[in-house]
Amino acid sequence: MQVSRPETQRVVITGMGALSPLGLNVGAFWEGLIAGRSGIGPITQFDASGLPVRIAGEVKGFDPTIALSPKEARRMARCSQFAVVAALEAVRDAGFDGFPDPERVGTLIGVGMGGYEVADRQIQIFRTHGLARVSPFALVASIPNMPSHHVSVYFGAKGPIATVAAACATGAQAIGEAAEWIRRGIADIAICGGVEALITDFAIAGFAAMRALSTRNEEPERASRPFDAHRNGFVYAEGAGILVLERLSHARARGARIYAEVLGYGNAADAHHAAAPEPDGAGAARAMRWALQDARIGPEEIDYINAHGTSTRLNDPIETMAIKQVFGETAYRIPISATKSMIGHTMGAAGALGAIATALTLVHQIIHPTINYETPDPECDLDYVPNVARKAGVRRALVNAFGFGGHNVALVLGRWEEDGGEAPITGG
Template identity: 55%
Template sequence: MERRRVVITGLGAVTPVGLTAVESWQAVKDGVCGIAPITQFDASAQKVKLAAEVKGFVPEDHLGKPEAKRMGRFTQFAVVSAREAMADAGFVMGEEEADRCGVIVSSGIGGLSITESEHDRGLARGWDRVSPFYIPTAICNMAAGQVAIDTGFRGMCSCPVTACAGGTNAVGDAFHYIRDGYADVMLCGGTEASVTPLAIGGFTSMKALTQSEDPSRASIPFDAERSGFVLGEGAGILLLEELGHAMVRGAKIYAEVVGYGATCDAYHMTAPRPDGSGGAKAMAIAVADAEIQPEEVGYINAHGTSTHLNDAGETAAVKAVFGKQAYQLAMSSTKSMTGHMLGAAGAVEAIFTALSLRDGFLPATINYQFPDPECDLDVVPNQGRSAEIHYALSNSLGFGGHNGSLLLKKWEA
C-alpha cells in the first residue's frame, strides 16, 4: 500500500493562555502561566482552589446566540478552534471533496457541566422536565459532530475517548487515515471543558490534583515537590492534508506528521507501569513508523503532568527508547503553563510541537526549582531556548493505560 505523506496546514486553539493558536504559542514562548483561582464556580468549600481556565472566551463573539446556546462549552471551543484552523489553512472545500474530508475530535469527559446542571433541574422539577438538548449537547462525540456540520465534511467523523491520550489518538488516527488513502483532508484534535465541582471533587478524592494554592508551585512537572496536576480546559484542532493536495492549492505547511504509536499498559485503572514500558513502546512504534533512527529525535513535548508516577515513568520510558541519547534530548512539559487539558491536551501539545519545529524554539518547563533524581533529563527549565531540531515527539499517557506518541518532522520545502 502506498504511504502518502501528510502535512499540517492549519492550526486553531482556545487555551488557558490564549484564545487563538497564535496567542497561545506566543504565551508559551514567553513562559506565561495560565493557572489561577477557579472562577467558574465557588470553590471555597473544596480542597482544590486552582485551575487553568480559558479566560475571556465569549461564545457569542464567535457563534450566533442560538447556535452557542445549543452547544456545550467543550463543543464551542472545538467549533471555534476548527474555524480558526480552516481559516489559517485557507481551505475552502468544494462540494465534490466533501466525502474525502473527515473529522476526528476527542473529548475525555464531554459536557459534564451540563449533566450537573440538568441533574439539579431534574431533582427540582422532575426528571421529565430536563432540557431536550441535554443529551445532544452533553455527549462526548458532539464536538466532532458539530465540527462536521459546521464545515460540511462528510467523510469519517469520530471521537476517541481515551482520557488524557485522546487528542493524540485523534491526530494519529487522522494521520494514518490520510496516509493510507481513505481521506485527503482531516480536521482533528481534542476539546475539554470540565472545570466543574464534580470533576474537581472526583479528581481530588482520587488524589490526582495538587492542593497548592500558589499558581507558581501548582503545575510543576519533573520538580521534586510536584504533588499532582492542575485541571485545564480548552481545545486544539489541526488541519491535516495529503501533501499533494496541499501543494496543489499552494498551502503553507507547518510540519509533516511522520509517525504515530499507540499502546496500552494493561496494568491499572489510573497508574502507569512504573517502568514506563507502555509509553516506551508507543514512542518506539512512532519512530519505527517514520522509518528513522531514535538519535534523529531532538525534542519531546512530554506528557509531564506533575504527578509523581507519571513524570518518573515517562522519564524511564524515554531512557528505555533512547538510551544514552536521552541525555542529549530536550524534554519539556507545556502543562506547566496550560495545566492538564485532558482530552484536549495531546492536540494542543501537537500544535506546540509543530510550532517548535517551525520556529526552532523549545518551550520551557516553567516554575522548576527542585531537581528530582528520578527525572534527570533536560527539561528545559524555566526559560525556553532556540534550537535547530528536525524531528520531535509529542507524548500522551492516559488513565486506563492509554499511551500515544506522535512524531513530527520540520518542514523543509
C-alpha cells in the first residue's frame, strides 16, 4: 500500500549554504567534491610545529564582514561567524529577503564544541593580567547556543529556537529535529544545520592524545582515506552547513525552488562508550532502520549512502557492518561515498555538509567519490565509489552521522520531481 503524507507534514529543502575546506559557498563545495579534490593542508591558524599532527581542513579566506560589521564579528566566536555567513547564503538561496511571518521561522544550529577558543583565550588573559582585562563577551561568545542566537537575531527569526550538541552527529540531528518542528506544525520554515570552527592547539593535542588523528603530515591531501586498508585516523577540520527547510505547502505557495525532500529521520544511542562505537554496529543500524521506517520505505529503495566514513580504524568497518545489517545483500549494490575523504572531519558541521552533498547528488544525479581509496580492506568490502565521481540514478538516499557519546543519526532524502514532487511514500 502506498501512503502519502499531507503537504502540511512534508518537509523540503529550499536553500543551502556551506563553508568548507573546499571553498566559501555551496558551489565551490560541490565542484570540489565532484572533482575529487582534497581541501586538507598544513595548519596555518597557529604554529603546530611542536605537535605530532600538523594538518587540518581549514576554511581559507573566510571574511565575516561580508555579513557582519567588524564590531559584531569581534564579539562572536568563529563558529558563530560561520553560522551567520552560511545561513545568509542559505536564506538568499531559498529566495527570501526578509520573512513576512517571523514567528513561524525556527532556528536550530548545532555545534560540537562551540566557541571554546574564546574561553581559552580569555582564561589565559585572566590568569595573566587579572579581571580588568577580561572581555565582558568572553562567556557569552563561548557557549554553544550562540550560533543559533546570532542567526535568529540576524534574520529576525522569532519561532522556536534550539541548539544540538551531539558531537559528530550534530549537523544531521539538527536537520532531523528541525524537520520534526515543521511536521508538528510549530514552524513553517527552519534555518538549521551545524558548524564547527576550532582549529586550535588544544583541540589538535586532545585528539592526538586519543590517537584518533592521521599523522600523514608530509602528504596531507592523502591523509583522509575512509575505508582504505591503510587509513590511520581522521583529519580534523572546520566548516558550516546550513539548510533552509520548509513545509511543502508553504514552499509551493510561494513558488520556491526545491532541492530535495526530507523523508525520514532516525536517532539511536549506543549506550556503550564515550569515544568508541558499539563493536557490532547495532546503534548505527538502529538509526538507519528507524530513518527508513520514518520515511516509510524499504531498504531496497535506497540508491545511495553518504557515509559517516571518518577514516579511523574503528568507524569504517563498524559502519560497513551496520549497513550490511540493515540492507543485507542489497548493501553490495548501493554506492557509498565519504565526503570526509576530501574535507576531513568537520565535527558539528559534518552531518549537515553530508546532507548538502546528498541533496546535490539527488539534483545532479552524480555521486561524488571517496578519494584516496587505494587498498581494499577485507572488512570494508562494499562499493565506496573509489576516486572518481559517478553518474547514477538516485531517487532516495541515506545520510549517516555518528558521534562521540554513542550518538547515531540517519536521514533519508528524496529526489524532487519537477512534475509534482517525490513519488508517493510506500509503507503500511
